[in-house]
Each structure stands twice: as structure tokens, then as C-alpha cells.
Amino acid sequence: EADIYQTPRYLVIGTGKKITLECSQTMGHDKMYWYQQDPGMELHLIHYSYGVNSTEKGDLSSESTVSRIRTEHFPLTLESARPSHTSQYLCASSEPPRLAGAYNEQFFGPGTRLTVL
């Protein structure tokens, strides 16, 4: 079944650790996204990618980095985690538009809830 997977679902780590949040999709989608959501708040786009070797920064500035070496895989890395990085991180994907100016539906993974002590 086509789906979007995120691991780990929950992560508690100490300050200064390097972490990588994994996101994989079997939807066959080219475009992928990372959103950050603080508790009780709206989602903000931090990174997106149009396809392999493409990465772009989103609307919310983030100290995280992303890579896109394979179409189905879009990991997010924090080189040195801090308590201010505590948040939920959601990965999403969508098909590219068939028509100029048309945008397709985004589908979300289950999220990773990160706590940095």
C-alpha cells in the first residue's frame, strides 16, 4: 500500500547530539516537504524538494538540513540539537502538477515528536 513513513515516531535526546529524522514514501511522488509544528500551533514549512538533488528552504527559518539522494527518501538532520528544536516534525509528499499553476494534494506521514533535554 502506498504510504509515507517516518522514523522514529518519538525521540528524546540530550543537547548537542546529532540526529537524523527519516522520511520515506512509496507514493511515487516527486515533491516532498518537511513541516515543523509546536504544540497547539499551526504547521510551518521548513524545507521542500522538487526531486533528486533538489532542496529548498521553506517559509520558517530552520537550523536543520535536508538531502534528496533518492526519490523516495528525504531525511532531515540536526547537527547539534538544542532544547529550542523541541517540536513535532511532519513529512509530506505530492505529485507534481500536470498543468502550470495547478497544485496537487499533499499527503502527510505520522510525524516525529522530538524532545531535546
Next chain:
Amino acid sequence: GIQVEQSPPDLILQEGANSTLRCNFSDSVNNLQWFHQNPWGQLINLFYIPSGTKQNGRLSATTVATERYSLLYISSSQTTDSGVYFCAVARSRGSQGNLIFGKGTKLSVKP
């Protein structure tokens, strides 16, 4: 940038009641989606509805793009409908299809 406003911010219903959630946006859009975020934080797609009307069981949605608003109707609410409902839009020009989210409506359905 585009503004997305959802109302009401909080809503408490008795099981079986009906409700209407509203999403206003400040610019032309080529994508509008409604999501339900469950207590575990997962976003569930409800509707992809840049214009027109759709129905799925007890839920339906209408987007009037020319007047820049969308409505989500929940009929015969159930306790499992509780959670946060988000509206998200992509501006027609210059957004690369990236979604901007509203602050959500927190719905609590009491048994």
C-alpha cells in the same frame, strides 16, 4: 504573504450535533485542503477542494474561491471527531504549491 484565518478557534459539541468550520484566505488559491489532526499528532486528509463542493460520509466541504472562503460541515458529530481541524492553502501565484496553514479549530465532542 497570504493570510489564512480559521473560526471558531475552539468548539465544544454534544455528540450528535452539527457544526460548521470556516476558513478565510486573503489571496487567490490553487489548492485548499482540510485536515483533521488526531490526538497522536497525525494529519488525516479530509478534502482537497480548491473550489466547489465535496462530500464524504458525515463530512462535506464547500470552497467559494471567488469570495475567498471555505466551509467544513460536520453532521451528527461523534467523539472520534475530536481533534484539531486545519485549513491549508497554496497561493495561485508564486507559492510553488507550498501550503500555508491556518491556526486550526480545536473541536471537542462530548458523549
